[in-house]
Amino acid sequence: MQVVVEKESESKKTGGVFVFLEQTGGTLETVSLEVLGKGRAIADQLGVSLAGILLGENLEEAFKECAFRGADLVLVGESPLLGDFTTEAYSKVISGVVKEYDPDIFLVGATHNGTSLAANLAIQLHAGLMAHVVDLDVEKETGKLLGSVPGFGGNIVAVCKCKKGRPQMATVRPGIFKPLPISESLKGTVQPIKLDALKPEDVKCRVIEKSVGESVEISHAEKVVVAGLGLKEDMTLAKTLAKKISGILAVSRPVADKGAAPKDLVVGSTGSSLNAKLALVLGVSGAAHFSSGIRDVETVIAINSDPDAPIFSQADYCVTGDLFKIVPELVLELESNGGAN
Amino acid sequence: MKTVLKEEPDFAKRVRDMSGEMLSLCYQCGTCTASCPMGVPVRRLIRSSQLGLKDFTLANCDLWNCATCKLCETTCPRGVQITGILHALRVIGYEEKKSPKKLDEPLWGVYEDANPWRGKKGDRAKWAESLGIKDAEKSKAKYLLYVGCAASFDPRLQKITRSLAKVLSEADVDFGILGEKENCCGDVIYHIGEEGFLEELVQNNLKEFEKTGAEAVISISPHCFNMFKSVYPKYGKMIPAYHYTELLSEFMDKDLLPMVPSDDKLTVTYHDPCYLGRYHGIYEGPRKILEGLPGASMTEMTDNKSNALCCGGGGGQMWMESIGERPSHQRVLQAVDSGASILATSCPYCVQNFEDAAKTKGVLNLQVMDVAEIVAKSMKVEV
Amino acid sequence: MKQVVCLKVTPKIEQLKFDEVKKTMIREGVENEINEADKNALEMSLSVRDKLGGQVVVLSMGPPAFDPYLKLAIAMGADDAILLSDRAFAGADTYSTSLVLATAVKKISDYDLIFCSEASSDGSTEQVSPSIAAWLGVPLISYVGNMSVNDGRVQAKRIIRGGYEVIETTLPALLSVELGCNTPRFPDFRRKRWAEKEFKTTVWGINDLGLSPNEVGLEGSLTSVNELRHMRSPQRRKEFLTGEPKQVAAKLAEIIRNTA
Numbered sequence: 001m002q003v004v005v006e007k008e009s010e011s012k013k014t015g016g017v018f019v020f021l022e023q024t025g026g027t028l029e030t031v032s033l034e035v036l037g038k039g040r041a042i043a044d045q046l047g048v049s050l051a052g053i054l055l056g057e058n059l060e061e062a063f064k065e066c067a068f069r070g071a072d073l074v075l076v077g078e079s080p081l082l083g084d085f086t087t088e089a090y091s092k093v094i095s096g097v098v099k100e101y102d103p104d105i106f107l108v109g110a111t112h113n114g115t116s117l118a119a120n121l122a123i124q125l126h127a128g129l130m131a132h133v134v135d136l137d138v139e140k141e142t143g144k145l146l147g148s149v150p151g152f153g154g155n156i157v158a159v160c161k162c163k164k165g166r167p168q169m170a171t172v173r174p175g176i177f178k179p180l181p182i183s184e185s186l187k188g189t190v191q192p193i194k195l196d197a198l199k200p201e202d203v204k205c206r207v208i209e210k211s212v213g214e215s216v217e218i219s220h221a222e223k224v225v226v227a228g229l230g231l232k233e234d235m236t237l238a239k240t241l242a243k244k245i246s247g248i249l250a251v252s253r254p255v256a257d258k259g260a261a262p263k264d265l266v267v268g269s270t271g272s273s274l275n276a277k278l279a280l281v282l283g284v285s286g287a288a289h290f291s292s293g294i295r296d297v298e299t300v301i302a303i304n305s306d307p308d309a310p311i312f313s314q315a316d317y318c319v320t321g322d323l324f325k326i327v328p329e330l331v332l333e334l335e336s337n338g339g340a341n
Numbered sequence: 342m343k344t345v346l347k348e349e350p351d352f353a354k355r356v357r358d359m360s361g362e363m364l365s366l367c368y369q370c371g372t373c374t375a376s377c378p379m380g381v382p383v384r385r386l387i388r389s390s391q392l393g394l395k396d397f398t399l400a401n402c403d404l405w406n407c408a409t410c411k412l413c414e415t416t417c418p419r420g421v422q423i424t425g426i427l428h429a430l431r432v433i434g435y436e437e438k439k440s441p442k443k444l445d446e447p448l449w450g451v452y453e454d455a456n457p458w459r460g461k462k463g464d465r466a467k468w469a470e471s472l473g474i475k476d477a478e479k480s481k482a483k484y485l486l487y488v489g490c491a492a493s494f495d496p497r498l499q500k501i502t503r504s505l506a507k508v509l510s511e512a513d514v515d516f517g518i519l520g521e522k523e524n525c526c527g528d529v530i531y532h533i534g535e536e537g538f539l540e541e542l543v544q545n546n547l548k549e550f551e552k553t554g555a556e557a558v559i560s561i562s563p564h565c566f567n568m569f570k571s572v573y574p575k576y577g578k579m580i581p582a583y584h585y586t587e588l589l590s591e592f593m594d595k596d597l598l599p600m601v602p603s604d605d606k607l608t609v610t611y612h613d614p615c616y617l618g619r620y621h622g623i624y625e626g627p628r629k630i631l632e633g634l635p636g637a638s639m640t641e642m643t644d645n646k647s648n649a650l651c652c653g654g655g656g657g658q659m660w661m662e663s664i665g666e667r668p669s670h671q672r673v674l675q676a677v678d679s680g681a682s683i684l685a686t687s688c689p690y691c692v693q694n695f696e697d698a699a700k701t702k703g704v705l706n707l708q709v710m711d712v713a714e715i716v717a718k719s720m721k722v723e724v
Numbered sequence: 725m726k727q728v729v730c731l732k733v734t735p736k737i738e739q740l741k742f743d744e745v746k747k748t749m750i751r752e753g754v755e756n757e758i759n760e761a762d763k764n765a766l767e768m769s770l771s772v773r774d775k776l777g778g779q780v781v782v783l784s785m786g787p788p789a790f791d792p793y794l795k796l797a798i799a800m801g802a803d804d805a806i807l808l809s810d811r812a813f814a815g816a817d818t819y820s821t822s823l824v825l826a827t828a829v830k831k832i833s834d835y836d837l838i839f840c841s842e843a844s845s846d847g848s849t850e851q852v853s854p855s856i857a858a859w860l861g862v863p864l865i866s867y868v869g870n871m872s873v874n875d876g877r878v879q880a881k882r883i884i885r886g887g888y889e890v891i892e893t894t895l896p897a898l899l900s901v902e903l904g905c906n907t908p909r910f911p912d913f914r915r916k917r918w919a920e921k922e923f924k925t926t927v928w929g930i931n932d933l934g935l936s937p938n939e940v941g942l943e944g945s946l947t948s949v950n951e952l953r954h955m956r957s958p959q960r961r962k963e964f965l966t967g968e969p970k971q972v973a974a975k976l977a978e979i980i981r982n983t984a
Binding site for chain 1: 818851852883888976
């Protein structure tokens with residue numbers, strides 16, 4: 001696979017769909033690839049082109065990948081000043097690109113950084129911005145972008161559009177769309193972004209300490225054990241079961257709030273949506289803010305001691321009982337018959 | 342280099358005035374500290390208060406580990422009302438912003454959701470669904486059954502509430518509930534030492550109780566019962582307050598509880614909740630109820646009646662991190678030693694703490710039940 | 725040290741119901757509260773003031789009915805409260821909301837720190853705080869768990885996937901605060917009673933902010949809502965499995981193996 005890096009040509013207003021491609025340490029965020037995949041579909045629907053903007057340092061591998069994931073054009077900005085994400089510096093570069101190319105639509109994956117960036121850009125560009133959309137569509141009559149914005153705890157969506165301003169912007173919740181697989185037939189061109197205007201004083205924030213361990217994007221796990229307060233903040237049993245089914249551990253919001261698990265494992269409207277084949281939901285009551293997180297799971301098994309827990313109306317298989325009696329038995333059963341792989 | 346502790350003469354006076362106690366009665370024998378199940382250095386707190394050392398006293402965070410169980414008062418050779426003194430220290434401590442931060446959470450809970458557990462108001466009366474109980478605001482009833490927060494929201498404790506409601510119905514008692522309108526009794530607020538919000542809460546509750554026209558209020562939790570009996574009258578006119586075991590014991594006497602004869606043998610031991618026993622001298626009533634149940638035989642644990650070992654739940658402890666072994670751990674082992682298969686009690690906090698302790702200690706053959714549940718079972722009432 | 729804390733009063737989510745016929749939210753009889761994360765933001769600001777002195781001003785955009793909540797913030801310890809209230813402000817999306825709030829912050833002037841929550845419990849867009857920072861041209865540190873101020877610089881810790889990072893920037897800066905990162909202090913009820921009797925909330929309308937009707941509220945919004953919809957719920961089997969733990973476990977193991 002060869003990536004053709006074109007020399008910078010005369011800039012022109014292309015319109016079309018633009019996507020911010022977020023990377024951390026040279027690895028693309030999965031949500032950016034998801035948005036690129038959906039961006040392709042929307043661009044095709046509108047008969048326009050799709051471009052990605054990628055900023056950072058040492059990006060060779062990253063831009064190689066997105067060039068084959070559906071973008072017609074990948075604009076790359078490499079600079080030590082862009083090594084760490086900072087809203088102000090990234091926004092300065094991107095608003096320059098947007099003003100030059102004048103896209104119709106600009107999409108950003110709703111990570112923490114993406115959300116801050118998108119909001120900043122929306123103000124600078126005086127553009128409408130739809131938040132955390134869980135669906136994107138094109139309005140037939142007008143060709144305008146429609147975004148489904150969740151609110152009120154997660155069970156209600158407001159179907160919104162940008163009535164004024166340009167481009168039409170939206171941040172997209174992780175785990176909703178699917179990335180396109182890497183393919184030769186999707187090859188796009190890569191162009192560098194001129195960064196002359198970017199100065200050290202544009203970087204307003206400095207990272208003075210960073211500590212990152214192993215992390216998991218729960219929205220991409222096939223099998224998940226979701227631990228709720230019913231496990232009384234002790235994750236051992238849940239972790240054991242997760243291991244037995246070759247899955248990962250996730251938690252409900254209150255468990256993370258109590259400090260029993262890190263916040264990036266949270267399932268629900270304030271966390272991630274699961275797309276698993278199987279989710280074992282243990283000791284979770286199933287309030288509205290949680291239910292949106294398991295909506296897209298194929299098979300949901302719920303165990304809770306309260307027969308009236310709302311979770312049971314969101315599950316395929318329901319068990320009322322004592323977690324501390326049932327789960328150890330389940331672990332034994334899975335062990336004795338060679339587990340589930 | 343000498344460290345000088347600052348003496349504030351007004352501090353000792355204030356503690357005396359608030360507690361109504363002669364601080365000087367305490368002659369520092371240390372029996373209180375020795376008998377405290379929560380490891381609070383009671384003697385030292387009183388000593389530094391006597392000396393007027395406000396900052397030094399309030400810096401001692403052990404003050405907030407007190408479960409207000411009154412065991413120290415039982416053993417004090419001079420009869421000092423120690424809980425009154427500690428309460429005064431907490432009030433001053435709260436004012437000076439020296440209370441543990443995490444205790445602000447139950448306060449917010451009561452202020453915003455009428456309960457310290459962050460249960461939703463709309464769920465407060467879910468336990469009563471399809472039981473057809475009178476709404477005390479709309480129809481006048483003889484008694485107001487005050488459920489309390491823990492017994493309203495916790496699924497395990499709701500069984501106690503339903504048991505009692507059904508037993509009362511079977512005995513043709515005329516009672517009503519406030520349902521979703523019921524507000525916290527304020528016990529946790531009182532013990533955190535907050536007085537401003539407490540006053541508003543109590544005044545509102547007094548108005549609500551009066552509006553119902555009920556003759557008396559019956560509580561499930563001894564903590565609520567104590568608030569109504571001892572604290573509320575200080576704020577205004579309060580209707581008579583009873584703990585439900587007082588009513589059931591009376592009904593036992595009058596044969597108003599139709600028991601179903603049974604071949605089942607129940608070996609029961611009764612744990613005296615601090616707020617029923619040491620606070621209000623109610624020891625015999627619950628025992629009489631249990632003894633009157635078919636097939637029941639009673640045993641006593643060591644440390645019973647006025648010496649009962651606290652479960653460690655009172656005085657705000659349900660919101661504090663446990664510091665190692667809780668006294669409830671020791672208590673369930675005492676229950677096992679007594680030969681009983683059922684550890685009976687009549688306080689929702691005790692039930693929760695003993696069930697947790699039994700799990701922690703791996704005690705499998707001990708059932709923890711509230712008196713109301715055992716009565717309901719003996720009456721073969723479906724809960 | 726002057727700090728501004730932006731506050732939103734939100735309905736209690738669990739009490740909201742969706743009218744399936746009219747396709748609107750039913751708001752009658754629903755109780756309000758200070759957005760929980762805004763309490764965390766206010767607590768963080770008050771902690772800074774406890775250490776470094778100065779003033780904490782709370783700011784909120786809403787109808788006069790929000791006033792008791794601003795007084796509650798005063799009771800928690802805030803020094804001053806400003807309500808941005810005007811019919812013209814109604815129906816605003818995050819763009820026009822943030823413009824109104826940012827204009828008010830500019831009018832307050834000479835601020836060192838601005839605190840907002842990461843998100844409100846109703847809209848949950850997470851957009852207002854970074855938008856305000858953009859209008860004001862101040863650096864933003866978002867999703868802050870804890871922070872400190874030293875020598876005109878602020879250091880803030882935020883959780884990132886797999887760990888955390890500490891960011892530093894110069895004042896003035898805007899910090900958006902993570903829900904649940906601290907315990908908000910309970911209001912002082914004596915101060916609350918004083919606030920209810922004596923304290924006068926400053927109210928600014930559109931003219932006080934020098935804005936025009938087409939910049940604010942519904943008119944100034946760049947996004948609009950076509951319709952409200954219930955999220956499609958997937959069809960679930962809701963099949964209850966019964967029996968002793970061992971039996972149930974066996975049934976579950978079978979189901980798990982079949983989904984592999």
